[in-house]
Amino acid sequence: MNTIDGLTVHHHRDYTGAKIGMWVFLFTELLLFGGMFILYSVYRTVHAEDFHHAAMELDTLVGTMNTLILLTSSLTMALSIALIQTGRKKSSILCLVLTIAFGLWFMVNKYFEWGAKFEHGLYPGSEFLLQHSQGEILFFGLYFTMTGLHGLHVLVGVGVLSVVGFKMLNKPYEDIVFAGPGVDKLEGAEIALLGKSGQKMWSSEVIDDSVERVSVRLKYRPVGKRVRKEDYALLENSGLYWHLVDIIWIFLFPLFYLIT
Amino acid sequence: MDNNRTDQEHTGFDVYVLTWVTLLILTAITVTVAGMHLGKLSVLVAVVVATVKAGVVLYFFMHLKYESALFKIMVYVALGTLMIFVGLTFFDILFR
Numbered sequence: 370m371n372t373i374d375g376l377t378v379h380h381h382r383d384y385t386g387a388k389i390g391m392w393v394f395l396f397t398e399l400l401l402f403g404g405m406f407i408l409y410s411v412y413r414t415v416h417a418e419d420f421h422h423a424a425m426e427l428d429t430l431v432g433t434m435n436t437l438i439l440l441t442s443s444l445t446m447a448l449s450i451a452l453i454q455t456g457r458k459k460s461s462i463l464c465l466v467l468t469i470a471f472g473l474w475f476m477v478n479k480y481f482e483w484g485a486k487f488e489h490g491l492y493p494g495s496e497f498l499l500q501h502s503q504g505e506i507l508f509f510g511l512y513f514t515m516t517g518l519h520g521l522h523v524l525v526g527v528g529v530l531s532v533v534g535f536k537m538l539n540k541p542y543e544d545i546v547f548a549g550p551g552v553d554k555l556e557g558a559e560i561a562l563l564g565k566s567g568q569k570m571w572s573s574e575v576i577d578d579s580v581e582r583v584s585v586r587l588k589y590r591p592v593g594k595r596v597r598k599e600d601y602a603l604l605e606n607s608g609l610y611w612h613l614v615d616i617i618w619i620f621l622f623p624l625f626y627l628i629t
Numbered sequence: 630m631d632n633n634r635t636d637q638e639h640t641g642f643d644v645y646v647l648t649w650v651t652l653l654i655l656t657a658i659t660v661t662v663a664g665m666h667l668g669k670l671s672v673l674v675a676v677v678v679a680t681v682k683a684g685v686v687l688y689f690f691m692h693l694k695y696e697s698a699l700f701k702i703m704v705y706v707a708l709g710t711l712m713i714f715v716g717l718t719f720f721d722i723l724f725r
Binding site: 389393399400404414415433437440444447451612613619627628629 | 641642645646648649652653656659660663671672675676678679682683686687689690691699700703704707708710711714715718719722723
C-alpha cells in the first residue's frame with residue numbers, strides 16, 4: 370500500500386473560526402438595525418399619538434401571516450441543518466428549498482402590501498403623505514426604510530440559501546482519487562476487496578498489458594458517519610443569517626403592526 | 630476520519646418543533662394582547678414578548694445554548710453595546 374500517492378488529502382477548515390466570523394458579521398447587522406430601532410423608539414416617544422394613528426393603515430393580518438411564515442421558515446432552516454448533521458442529505462435539501470419558498474412567500478406578501486400602500490398614495494415623499502402630520506410622515510418613513518431593508522435581507526438570504534443548496538446538490542459525494550502503481554508492477558495482479566476475515570468480496574480480472582494504470586476512486590456517500598460538520602459550515606452560517614433576519618422581523622412586527 | 634464526524638447531534642428534531650410551537654404561542658399572545666387596548670402596558674408586553682421570542686430563536690435555532698462560553702460572551706457584549714446606545718439616547722431624550 371505504500372505506493373499509493375495522495376493518501377494524505379488534507380482539508381484545512383477552521384470551523385469555529387468561520388462561525389465566529391459569521392457572528393461578528395451578525396453583530397454589525399444587529400447594530401445597523403439597532404440604530405434604526407433607537408430612532409424608531411425616540412420618534413415614537415415624541416410623536417406617540419401620530420404613530421398610533423399611522424399604524425392603523427397597516428394590515429395586521431398580513432403582518433401576522435408574514436410572522437408565521439418567517440417563524441416556520443426558521444424551523445425548516447434549523448431542521449435542514451439537523452438533517453445534514455445526521456447525514457440525511459435529501460431531506461436536508463428539501464427543508465432548505467422549503468425555507469427558500471417561505472422566504473419568497475414572505476416577499477410576495479410584502480409586494481402586495483407595499484403595492485396597496487403605493488396605490489393609496491402612501492410612499493416616501495408622496496403628495497398625499499406630505500399632507501399628514503410630521504409624526505405620521507416619520508412613521509411611514511421608518512416603516513418603509515426598516516421593512517424595506519429587512520425585505521432586502523430576506524432577498525439576500527434567499528439568494529445565499531439558493532447558492533448553498535445548489536452547492537450541496539452539486540457536491541453529492543466526497544470524491545478522492547488515488548493514483549495507483551505504474552504499469553510495470555501491475556501485470557498479473559488483480560484488484561480485490563477483502564472482507565474482515567480476508568475473504569474476497571469482489572475482485573477484478575487479472576491485469577494484463579492492456580491496463581495502463583490503476584487509480585482508486587473513493588466516493589463517500591454522505592452517510593451519518595461521513596458527514597463532517599466542517600463540510601456544512603456554509604449551511605450553518607447561512608442558517609445563522611436567516612435566523613437573525615427572523616429575529617429582526619420579530620421586533621418589527623409588534624412595533625409597526627400592533628400599536629394601533 | 631471518525632473522530633471528525635459531527636458531535637452536534639444533541640439537538641433533536643422534537644426540540645426544534647417545540648421551539649417553533651413556543652414561538653407560535655408567543656405570537657398569538659402578542660397579537661391578542663395588542664387587540665385588548667391596554668395602553669402603556671401593551672407596549673411593554675409587546676417588547677417583552679418580542680425579546681423572549683428573539684431569545685428562544687437565539688438559544689435554540691441559532692444553537693447559542695450549545696455554544697462555548699466564547700460565543701455567549703460575544704453575544705452578550707454585542708447586546709450590551711446596543712443597550713448602552715439605547716440607554717444613553719433615552720437619557721438624553723427624556724431629560725432634555
